[in-house]
Amino acid sequence: MVRQAYPKIDNRTSYRTSDLRRFIVAGLLAKGADLNLHVEVRHNRGTNCGGEAVVGRDGRQGRFLRLWLPRPGRAETTDDPLLDLARTLEHEIDHALGLTHRDMLPFRALRPTWHVGLLIRAEEPKPRLTVEERVRARAEHARKMLEVHERKLLREERLVRKWAARVRYYVRKGTPK
């Protein structure tokens, strides 16, 4: 398994993880924040972005951010469609750096530029399988599962023989009273 590079992106949206990663890394670098953190990205029901960050709690501050994004096509579009997300990310990174609202610029006063030219594209729709392809995939899966369980069964049979022999040994030897 390939170890995921930092930041760890837990993408629960229908946007491309590679685009989200590029965007989040650009924001973190622009703010001089540590890349070693975990970012969870989810959808919300609205048209604006939202976010959460851990401030102050021992060891957790700066380690975790959560972003909420409208579904593809639902975001309020302006001439700068990623401005809302860039501001949201900056705001949460400020929290991750330990700032509270008292120390921070109001949201509308944030003027990020690092996001210009970046894209957050929706995931490409998966090609639909034909009936034949679906059947072939299921047959392949069934073959693999059979193999896995046959191996398991053989292993269990070996263990049964081993422990049965051990039991016979102690029976022959006679268990001490």
Ligand SMILES: [Zn+2]
């Ligand atoms: Zn805040």
